[in-house]
Amino acid sequence: xxxxxxxxxxxxxxxxxxxxxxxxxxxxxxxxxxxxxxxxxxxxxxxxxxxxxxxxxxxxxxxxxxxxxxxxxxxxxxxxxxxxxxxxxxxxxxxxxxxxxxxxxxxxxxxxxxxxxxxxxxxxxxxxxxxxxxxxxxxxxxxxxxxxxxxxxxxxxxxxxxxxxxxxxxxxxxxxxxxxxxxxxxxxxxxxxxxxxxxxxxxxxxxxxxxxxxxxxxxxxxxxxxxxxxxxxxxxxxxxxxxxxxxxxxxxxxxxxxxxxxxxxxxxxxxxxxxxxxxxxxxxxxxxxxxxxxxxxxxxxxxxxxxxxxxxxxxxxxxxxxxxxxxxxxxxxxxxxxxxxxxxxxxxxxxxxxxxxxxxxxxxxxxxxxxxxxxxxxxxxxxxxxxxxxxxxxxxxxxxxxxxxxxxxxxxxxxxxxxxxxxxxxxxxxxxxxxxxxxxxxxxxxxxxxxxxxxxxxxxxxxxxxxxxxxxxxxxxxxxxxxxxxxxxxxxxxxxxxxxxxxxxxxxxxxxxxxxxxxxxxxxxxxxxxxxxxxxxxxxxxxxxxxxxxxxxxxxxxxxxxxxxxxxxxxxxxxxxxxxxxxxxxxxxxxxxxxxxxxxx
Amino acid sequence: xxxxxxxxxxxxxxxxxxxxxxxxxxxxxxxxxxxxxxxxxxxxxxxxxxxxxxxxxxxxxxxxxxxxxxxxxxxxxxxxxxxxxxxxxxxxxxxxxxxxxxxxxxxxxxxxxxxxxxxxxxxxxxxxxxxxxxxxxxxxxxxxxxxxxxxxxxxxxxxxxxxxxxxxxxxxxxxxxxxxxxxxxxxxxxxxxxxxxxxxxxxxxxxxx
Ligand code: SF4
Numbered sequence: 001x002x003x004x005x006x007x008x009x010x011x012x013x014x015x016x017x018x019x020x021x022x023x024x025x026x027x028x029x030x031x032x033x034x035x036x037x038x039x040x041x042x043x044x045x046x047x048x049x050x051x052x053x054x055x056x057x058x059x060x061x062x063x064x065x066x067x068x069x070x071x072x073x074x075x076x077x078x079x080x081x082x083x084x085x086x087x088x089x090x091x092x093x094x095x096x097x098x099x100x101x102x103x104x105x106x107x108x109x110x111x112x113x114x115x116x117x118x119x120x121x122x123x124x125x126x127x128x129x130x131x132x133x134x135x136x137x138x139x140x141x142x143x144x145x146x147x148x149x150x151x152x153x154x155x156x157x158x159x160x161x162x163x164x165x166x167x168x169x170x171x172x173x174x175x176x177x178x179x180x181x182x183x184x185x186x187x188x189x190x191x192x193x194x195x196x197x198x199x200x201x202x203x204x205x206x207x208x209x210x211x212x213x214x215x216x217x218x219x220x221x222x223x224x225x226x227x228x229x230x231x232x233x234x235x236x237x238x239x240x241x242x243x244x245x246x247x248x249x250x251x252x253x254x255x256x257x258x259x260x261x262x263x264x265x266x267x268x269x270x271x272x273x274x275x276x277x278x279x280x281x282x283x284x285x286x287x288x289x290x291x292x293x294x295x296x297x298x299x300x301x302x303x304x305x306x307x308x309x310x311x312x313x314x315x316x317x318x319x320x321x322x323x324x325x326x327x328x329x330x331x332x333x334x335x336x337x338x339x340x341x342x343x344x345x346x347x348x349x350x351x352x353x354x355x356x357x358x359x360x361x362x363x364x365x366x367x368x369x370x371x372x373x374x375x376x377x378x379x380x381x382x383x384x385x386x387x388x389x390x391x392x393x394x395x396x397x398x399x400x401x402x403x404x405x406x407x408x409x410x411x412x413x414x415x416x417x418x419x420x421x422x423x424x425x426x427x428x429x430x431x432x433x434x435x436x437x438x439x440x441x442x443x444x445x446x447x448x449x450x451x452x453x454x455x456x457x458x459x460x461x462x463x464x465x466x467x468x469x470x471x472x473x474x475x476x477x478x479x480x481x482x483x484x485x486x487x488x489x490x491x492x493x494x495x496x497x498x499x500x501x502x503x504x505x506x507x508x509x510x511x512x513x514x515x516x517x518x519x520x521x522x523x524x525x526x527x528x529x530x531x532x533x534x535x536x537x538x539x540x541x542x543x544x545x546x547x548x549x550x551x552x553x554x555x556x557x558x559x560x561x562x563x564x565x566x567x568x569x570x571x572x573x574x575x576x577x578x579x580x581x582x583x584x585x586x587x588x589x590x591x592x593x594x595x596x597x598x599x600x601x
Numbered sequence: 602x603x604x605x606x607x608x609x610x611x612x613x614x615x616x617x618x619x620x621x622x623x624x625x626x627x628x629x630x631x632x633x634x635x636x637x638x639x640x641x642x643x644x645x646x647x648x649x650x651x652x653x654x655x656x657x658x659x660x661x662x663x664x665x666x667x668x669x670x671x672x673x674x675x676x677x678x679x680x681x682x683x684x685x686x687x688x689x690x691x692x693x694x695x696x697x698x699x700x701x702x703x704x705x706x707x708x709x710x711x712x713x714x715x716x717x718x719x720x721x722x723x724x725x726x727x728x729x730x731x732x733x734x735x736x737x738x739x740x741x742x743x744x745x746x747x748x749x750x751x752x753x754x755x756x757x758x759x760x761x762x763x764x765x766x767x768x769x770x771x772x773x774x775x776x777x778x779x780x781x782x783x784x785x786x787x788x789x790x791x792x793x794x795x796x797x798x799x800x801x802x803x804x805x806x807x808x809x810x
Pocket of ligand 1: 282283284583584586587588589590591592595596597598
């Protein structure tokens with residue numbers, strides 16, 4: 001069965017092309033030759049999802065398997081969802097317009113906790129029960145991975161299989177086992193048991209959680225002999241020889257990042273203490289620049305893109321960056337370069353002057369905290385002098401708009417630290433009084449697998465007071481202040497350190513109408529309050545409580561390679577304001593294996 | 602530099618009907634690049650490909666006789682242009698013809714005066730068409746950004762014939778134009794399931810481009 005959308009429906013929704021498929025470089029397969037059908041669901045709107053590099057990689061990775069067909073679905077925008085519900089149209093794939101429930105696998109990428117209600121909503125639209133125990137033998141198997149997977153517990157009752165780490169390193173073995181199991185007419189449960197030996201695979205139904213009276217975890221025990229006690233993250237170590245798509249899908253409408261993307265490296269040498277990816281993605285694995293140049297050429301000729309973006313967690317830290325930029329400009333003189341994620345302390349005049357010709361007129365730096373004291377605490381290893389130098393360099397090279405990115409609500413933060421943000425912005429403006437400074441302040445959310453995983457998050461009232469204080473102090477003609485929703489940050493805080501019980505609140509919130517929670521216009525705090533009350537959860541327990549370091553954490557059964565002892569040491573150092581040097585300068589022995597970062601120049 | 606201009610005839614069908622004009626332009630520019638045709642660029646600070654569409658096609662309407670003019674830096678076999686582009690277009694867009702323009706021929710958007718449509722309906726509207734053609738004045742309310750105003754659409758209808766649930770009509774384009782939807786709203790108020798196809802774009806003498 002396939003879905004057909006009437007002309008009237010398509011003409012009544014904003015941007016019908018979100019639902020059409022048929023984009024350049026998408027994959028068409030003969031369904032008669034396909035054995036395993038996989039629906040890759042991106043729990044956000046089409047334009048956001050289509051700009052995601054991970055989606056593009058896994059799409060071609062899965063489709064390179066002849067008998068596997070990976071198709072796509074995105075969260076339908078609100079107008080489309082209304083039409084679908086009215087007309088009884090289920091969630092469908094863009095490629096063949098097949099209903100979601102007809103797939104063997106439904107995969108979700110977990111990019112951001114505030115997308116979780118969209119996951120439930122997409123399942124609901126597909127007519128699939130949210131709880132794994134309520135699903136039947138023939139229902140699709142739900143699998144999830146992505147940056148938020150390191151604390152999978154809030155979705156543990158919903159998702160059947162999590163893969164922890166790089167999808168390229170596990171999905172082949174998983175699908176091989178699936179196909180073999182199917183040939184042998186094995187059951188779903190047999191399949192789930194057979195994959196337990198694969199590294200990086202976590203099947204939550206094979207583990208039971210018990211709780212103490214105070215609500216903390218009492219124990220986490222496997223209920224299946226084949227299940228591992230700890231699930232270790234798997235990564236692609238030989239990153240130069242890993243699978244890389246030769247092309248990119250090109251939407252028929254313009255999206256946020258309408259450009260070719262090159263992934264320079266995975267991991268980060270820095271170890272900022274608030275940053276989850278900085279720990280979970282260790283160790284740093286750099287691709288060789290010549291490899292990247294060849295990939296860039298392939299992607300540009302296959303997509304016709306006119307802009308190329310160099311992506312990573314901290315692009316200035318890529319050792320051969322000058323060589324790469326020089327040769328990109330030489331080989332593709334008409335192509336614009338874009339370098340997101342630059343650090344203010346290691347930009348150079350070459351980098352700035354070579355990227356200024358792109359249409360984007362502003363440049364963004366992230367000092368994260370206003371005072372040196374607080375920057376030392378969070379291990380954001382940059383000085384005021386370096387910030388001024390970086391800003392001067394940007395101004396001298398033609399930038400007139402500078403965005404400075406900060407976080408509010410960091411551990412031990414005092415009013416002086418917030419005043420320091422305002423002062424820093426003023427001092428940067430003084431370098432070029434005609435410039436425009438945008439101060440953007442987001443709210444700190446403690447994340448699993450960071451040294452701050454034990455810390456209490458500020459309440460939304462505290463966060464709002466601080467934002468207000470900053471606004472009062474920073475508001476000036478040439479300095480704009482933008483800030484993020486404090487209430488949204490608290491919900492994110494509850495989910496990101498949540499345990500299995502939080503899943504019920506996510507399901508309840510969706511039932512009450514929560515969706516697109518990451519979108520300020522659609523986020524509704526009241527709904528979440530109601531949902532927490534309904535399922536009997538105290539959000540403060542998850543967000544605003546300081547944990548003891550000997551408490552069992554909901555994600556303790558996941559092993560990212562970095563040891564808990566190391567994170568505890570980092571927490572203690574942070575309390576004393578001691579900085580940990582970046583991995584190239586000094587190895588801090590975080591515990592991660594196969595690391596060759598230290599000493600590389 | 603020696604330039605060659607070509608007029609390409611193409612179809613826009615199926616899902617591609619829902620790709621708006623600007624996105625269609627961007628798609629053509631991208632595919633011209635992907636096909637590695639020696640497309641000419643305009644002079645100036647922001648060089649643009651020399652591509653001119655005859656007439657934007659409304660969202661949801663199929664096209665079987667659409668036209669676009671392109672300029673190349675050198676002469677190329679017409680079949681190479683057609684095959685090159687068709688190898689890259691998504692399903693639904695296809696070049697179905699190409700001819701080289703005479704040096705003195707003006708570009709398509711400058712000479713268009715009318716378009717031919719084929720409109721499929723689910724009701725016999727022969728009497729309404731008969732009445733329409735026999736009136737000298739047909740007043741409909743046209744909604745625009747500046748408000749609603751009555752317009753006489755009769756002079757904008759050049760031809761209209763009806764047979765077997767199919768209306769074939771030629772409507773004026775340009776400054777005083779008539780959208781087929783407005784005509785149908787007059788003939789069959791509130792009707793749904795009408796399927797529009799623009800079958801040709803016409804210049805003076807109601808000749809195909
Ligand atoms: S092993 Fe040392 S160099 Fe490697 S990531 Fe850990 S701390 Fe950094």
